[in-house]
Amino acid sequence: MPQIGIFIDALQGSIPASFREKISDYVKKLPGIAFCIEEENLASSEALNRMGKRLEAGGLDGVVIMGGSPKLYEASFQKLRHPLPFNPYLFAVANIREQALWMMVEEEAALERAKTIISKTIRAVSNSKPIETQSLPLKPEVLILGGGVTGISIAQELAKSGLHIFLLEKGNHLGGKALELHKFYNRPLEVQKWMDEKISEVKNNPQITLFTHTELKRLDGHLGRFQAKIQGPDRTETVLSVSAIVVATGYAAKRETKGIYSHKRVTVFPEMEKLLSETKGPSLLWDGKKVEMVTYFLDGVNEDIKVDSINAVKQALLLQEAFQCQVAILCKDMKVAADGMERLYRKAREKGVLFFKYEEPPKLSIVNGQIQVDVRDTAAIQKKEQWPVSILSDLVVVGEAFVPAPETESLSGLLKIHLGNRGFLMEDNPQLLRVRSNRRGIFVAGACRFPQEVSESLIEARAAAQEVMALLSKGTYIYDLAVAEVDPKKCAVCYTCPRLCPHSAITVEKYGERNVYIISGTSQETKWGAAKVDPASCYGCGICVAECPAKAITLRHLTDEQIYAQMGLME
Amino acid sequence: MIKAEQKPIDEILKYLNPYNKILLSGCGACVTVCHAGGEKEVELLASGLRMARQKIGKKIEVLEVTPARQCEPEFALELSETIEKVEAVLSISCGVGVQTLVRHFPKIPIFPGVNTSFLGETITHGVWEERCQACGNCILEKTGGICPISRCAKQLLNGPCGGSSKGKCEIKKEADCAWQLIYDRLKTLNQLYKLEEIIPAKRWGVESRDSGLRRIVREDLKV
Amino acid sequence: MSSFDPKIIAFCCDQSGYPAADMAGTLKLKLPRNIEIVRVPCAGRIETIYLLKALEKGADGVLVFACYEENCQFLRGNLRAKARLAYAHRMLEGIGLEKERVEICHLATNSGVKFVETLRRKSEQLKKMGPNPAKES
Ligand SMILES: Cc1cc2nc3c(=O)[nH]c(=O)nc-3n(C[C@H](O)[C@H](O)[C@H](O)COP(=O)(O)OP(=O)(O)OC[C@H]3O[C@@H](n4cnc5c(N)ncnc54)[C@H](O)[C@@H]3O)c2cc1C
Ligand code: SF4
Ligand code: SF4
Ligand code: SF4
Ligand code: SF4
Numbered sequence: 041m042p043q044i045g046i047f048i049d050a051l052q053g054s055i056p057a058s059f060r061e062k063i064s065d066y067v068k069k070l071p072g073i074a075f076c077i078e079e080e081n082l083a084s085s086e087a088l089n090r091m092g093k094r095l096e097a098g099g100l101d102g103v104v105i106m107g108g109s110p111k112l113y114e115a116s117f118q119k120l121r122h123p124l125p126f127n128p129y130l131f132a133v134a135n136i137r138e139q140a141l142w143m144m145v146e147e148e149a150a151l152e153r154a155k156t157i158i159s160k161t162i163r164a165v166s167n168s169k170p171i172e173t174q175s176l177p178l179k180p181e182v183l184i185l186g187g188g189v190t191g192i193s194i195a196q197e198l199a200k201s202g203l204h205i206f207l208l209e210k211g212n213h214l215g216g217k218a219l220e221l222h223k224f225y226n227r228p229l230e231v232q233k234w235m236d237e238k239i240s241e242v243k244n245n246p247q248i249t250l251f252t253h254t255e256l257k258r259l260d261g262h263l264g265r266f267q268a269k270i271q272g273p274d275r276t277e278t279v280l281s282v283s284a285i286v287v288a289t290g291y292a293a294k295r296e297t298k299g300i301y302s303h304k305r306v307t308v309f310p311e312m313e314k315l316l317s318e319t320k321g322p323s324l325l326w327d328g329k330k331v332e333m334v335t336y337f338l339d340g341v342n343e344d345i346k347v348d349s350i351n352a353v354k355q356a357l358l359l360q361e362a363f364q365c366q367v368a369i370l371c372k373d374m375k376v377a378a379d380g381m382e383r384l385y386r387k388a389r390e391k392g393v394l395f396f397k398y399e400e401p402p403k404l405s406i407v408n409g410q411i412q413v414d415v416r417d418t419a420a421i422q423k424k425e426q427w428p429v430s431i432l433s434d435l436v437v438v439g440e441a442f443v444p445a446p447e448t449e450s451l452s453g454l455l456k457i458h459l460g461n462r463g464f465l466m467e468d469n470p471q472l473l474r475v476r477s478n479r480r481g482i483f484v485a486g487a488c489r490f491p492q493e494v495s496e497s498l499i500e501a502r503a504a505a506q507e508v509m510a511l512l513s514k515g516t517y518i519y520d521l522a523v524a525e526v527d528p529k530k531c532a533v534c535y536t537c538p539r540l541c542p543h544s545a546i547t548v549e550k551y552g553e554r555n556v557y558i559i560s561g562t563s564q565e566t567k568w569g570a571a572k573v574d575p576a577s578c579y580g581c582g583i584c585v586a587e588c589p590a591k592a593i594t595l596r597h598l599t600d601e602q603i604y605a606q607m608g609l610m611e
Numbered sequence: 612m613i614k615a616e617q618k619p620i621d622e623i624l625k626y627l628n629p630y631n632k633i634l635l636s637g638c639g640a641c642v643t644v645c646h647a648g649g650e651k652e653v654e655l656l657a658s659g660l661r662m663a664r665q666k667i668g669k670k671i672e673v674l675e676v677t678p679a680r681q682c683e684p685e686f687a688l689e690l691s692e693t694i695e696k697v698e699a700v701l702s703i704s705c706g707v708g709v710q711t712l713v714r715h716f717p718k719i720p721i722f723p724g725v726n727t728s729f730l731g732e733t734i735t736h737g738v739w740e741e742r743c744q745a746c747g748n749c750i751l752e753k754t755g756g757i758c759p760i761s762r763c764a765k766q767l768l769n770g771p772c773g774g775s776s777k778g779k780c781e782i783k784k785e786a787d788c789a790w791q792l793i794y795d796r797l798k799t800l801n802q803l804y805k806l807e808e809i810i811p812a813k814r815w816g817v818e819s820r821d822s823g824l825r826r827i828v829r830e831d832l833k834v
Numbered sequence: 835m836s837s838f839d840p841k842i843i844a845f846c847c848d849q850s851g852y853p854a855a856d857m858a859g860t861l862k863l864k865l866p867r868n869i870e871i872v873r874v875p876c877a878g879r880i881e882t883i884y885l886l887k888a889l890e891k892g893a894d895g896v897l898v899f900a901c902y903e904e905n906c907q908f909l910r911g912n913l914r915a916k917a918r919l920a921y922a923h924r925m926l927e928g929i930g931l932e933k934e935r936v937e938i939c940h941l942a943t944n945s946g947v948k949f950v951e952t953l954r955r956k957s958e959q960l961k962k963m964g965p966n967p968a969k970e971s
Pocket of ligand 1 (some may be wrong): 680764765766773774782821
């Protein structure tokens with residue numbers, strides 16, 4: 041008969057003494073109870089210390105805390121990181137406060153309910169086994185995919201903290217889309233100069249190994265032991281072994297070319313940036329003619345016009361101030377949510393940039409080699425005052441569609457990370473874990489997640505670098521083996537679990553190098569064609585366990601028996 | 612591999628009606644992979660059967676077992692002792708497994724619990740499609756690796772028929788026309804010339820089941 | 835029939851259902867008497883067989899408390915739970931049991947009120963339906 045020790049939480053004002061007394065009378069009569077004592081505020085570090093002293097004596101198979109919600113105690117165990125002389129998985133909490141005392145109308149019923157909860161909890165803990173902690177060595181090596189401003193910035197940050205970085209760029213130079221920019225909207229720097237400095241810093245940093253013209257071909261392994269096969273120029277292949285991976289592969293821009301969009305007086309933001317950076321003189325020339333009237337049309341291609349709004353206002357100010365152009369910006373709704381944009385927008389208005397807000401999309405037509413833009417301005421409150429406006433423009437600037445980079449989908453397949461709804465890479469949890477992917481050890485940052493401008497990318501880069509450092513700084517990843525485990529002898533290799541694991545923690549590598557099992561009862565190693573959970577990558581959700589048609593998977597810390605015990609179904 | 616689908620439980624209940632103690636046997640191979648008859652399905656069906664019979668006041672005892680493969684005599688014979696204890700067996704392996712039990716346990720009623728549907732492949736998780744009808748003389752070499760016997764509604768050997776439309780089959784509008792697939796594939800492989808060769812009628816009566824039970828005998832393997 | 839107190843097994847996902855149950859307690863909301871709460875890390879851990887075994891071994895109804903769709907900590911745990919419920923419903927229909935005996939309720943950590951109301955409603959519904967005729971006697 042397993043011996044169980046019981047602590048009743050005597051926190052002031054929590055469970056009344058009379059109730060505790062009845063509980064303790066009941067418990068003491070149960071078989072296999074080693075002791076049943078009260079402790080003041082069990083979630084405090086002092087109480088944990090006293091509890092630890094009690095447990096040092098040994099001889100127990102499990103411990104039950106009777107008190108409030110298990111979340112309370114679990115949080116304090118975590119927070120205090122208390123090294124109790126007892127395996128934490130042999131603890132169970134009987135939640136007799138929230139789920140009995142406070143939930144029942146009469147005390148009688150509450151007591152009955154508490155008793156049931158207690159006996160279920162004792163049964164569950166009697167069926168528990170200690171769960172070991174393991175540590176996985178993590179080499180200070182990181183692979184970054186994508187040499188745009190995000191990838192570069194992450195590499196710089198990580199190199200500072202002593203990690204070695206492999207920076208992979210599929211093109212022949214670093215810089216990405218930021219190279220198309222001339223000025224920042226919110227900083228007085230020349231983008232090119234700033235980028236050049238960053239790029240040369242990266243190139244000369246001994247902590248950073250740079251691969252250009254190189255692509256990821258295959259990825260095996262998991263956190264701490266990723267094996268990335270990369271292919272460089274001349275199809276040379278190299279295998280890098282890294283602890284973590286950051287994906288910063290950016291976005292692609294697609295230019296609309298149908299109809300009037302192909303007219304030579306319709307252009308896009310990057311070309312305008314280029315023109316602005318190359319023109320030195322007092323006036324701007326386009327197709328050999330002086331440009332006086334420029335119209336920006338924002339909602340034509342992108343639904344989310346955050347980035348286009350920033351660019352339009354930024355360029356409009358330059359055009360008005362440096363080149364004496366008249367600028368009109370047409371949009372459904374101006375988006376000024378970005379940092380400092382409100383101010384910039386006000387400045388643009390003051391400088392005479394015209395803003396037209398419309399409901400019906402403007403009509404573009406060609407008049408005498410210029411583009412005439414017809415729009416009904418809805419800024420007036422009265423409908424009848426909403427005058428139609430015609431703007432004869434030398435140049436119309438439209439956005440390009442932000443779309444996922446062409447390899448995004450295949451990359452998500454290679455890396456086994458999730459795509460979001462519009463085909464961009466998806467974070468694990470938009471609120472909490474912005475730059476973590478669904479796989480432990482793989483991070484996603486920058487415009488591969490959603491269209492963004494450089495300041496946002498820099499924030500993402502910093503966040504990703506911090507996450508990577510938090511993961512790798514200790515040199516080991518310590519985790520409990522509270523994970524799913526496949527019995528290779530029962531596995532029918534149906535591929536259900538690798539398909540369904542949300543964290544891509546399961547692989548089947550039939551006849552591969554990695555699925556080496558020890559034949560039970562011997563020390564003989566065998567390569568087994570069976571699914572295998574990587575314990576350091578498993579989050580313990582139990583989805584695979586429930587789906588396996590062969591019942592080959594066990595969740596080590598929450599077995600069928602423990603669930604049936606909670607259901608009150610164990611004899 | 613073999614794909615199967617669970618039979619409606621009311622049908623199973625009907626033929627189990629006279630029995631009060633049965634063995635429910637799954638199979639650890641094909642039917643596990645297609646989620647029709649593995650250990651998990653055994654557990655679920657057993658629970659359903661017990662509840663159904665409890666409900667009408669006629670309890671049934673269900674022993675549960677899932678041999679690795681029901682269609683091998685050794686695995687089947689492992690069930691001997693258990694089968695002696697029951698009045699009937701419900702097998703949710705494919706029809707082959709059912710008959711393996713029938714051959715080895717001639718005195719006890721043995722019922723199928725699944726419909727063995729076809730030889731197919733997994734399209735995506737939870738979706739399977741027929742790919743082969745075990746015709747006995749494979750012609751995939753001539754058809755770009757796409758089987759018209761299993762995938763063309765009319766089993767045409769020299770298709771397509773006049774009904775093929777926009778790549779879809781006229782009989783099952785949601786299915787791809789097999790002959791369109793064959794054409795596309797041969798085109799990709801630069802082997803359209805293969806279509807010029809007329810595939811002769813299959814000798815159904817010799818190679819296929821029309822002339823009765825088929826059997827493979829490998830003299831070199833026999834012991 | 836008035837003495838019939840339906841037994842409900844309530845599976846609670848640790849990301850939403852369980853904290854909601856705690857919240858209900860903290861708000862001192864009163865629960866029907868005969869309820870077993872089962873704590874699971876994610877609704878995705880709840881196997882179809884648990885839903886059936888619950889009924890087979892004595893419950894009159896089963897409730898699964900899971901996160902709102904698209905809000906699962908583990909991406910698709912709640913969707914898998916929902917799909918398993920659909921399987922269980924098919925089975926119950928096949929054996930002539932009311933499929934309302936097994937239900938899923940999506941909620942958030944702070945849905946203490948919804949938690950209790952759902953259980954109360956289920957308890958009332960089961961009272962009308964009567965005891966589960968398929969449970970082991
Ligand atoms: C869904 C469908 C749609 C089609 N549409 C068209 C179309 O639009 N145009 C077209 O030209 N063709 C079409 N065909 C093909 C056409 O139907 C066949 O080519 C034609 O029916 C073949 O005729 P048959 O007499 O050779 O064989 P079947 O029609 O198959 O007849 C064979 C008969 O023999 C019987 N039989 C089998 N074995 C034995 C035995 N041992 N002893 C005694 N009897 C036996 C069978 O029961 C059957 O009645 C279609 C076929 C299908 C399946
Ligand atoms: S689901 Fe089960 S049988 Fe299928 S691969 Fe995973 S462990 Fe093996
Ligand atoms: S428990 Fe969850 S995270 Fe772990 S292997 Fe299974 S499905 Fe993946
Ligand atoms: S031709 Fe015959 S053997 Fe080949 S795949 Fe088709 S049915 Fe199977
Ligand atoms: S449409 Fe195609 S698949 Fe359908 S019967 Fe005709 S040839 Fe066969």
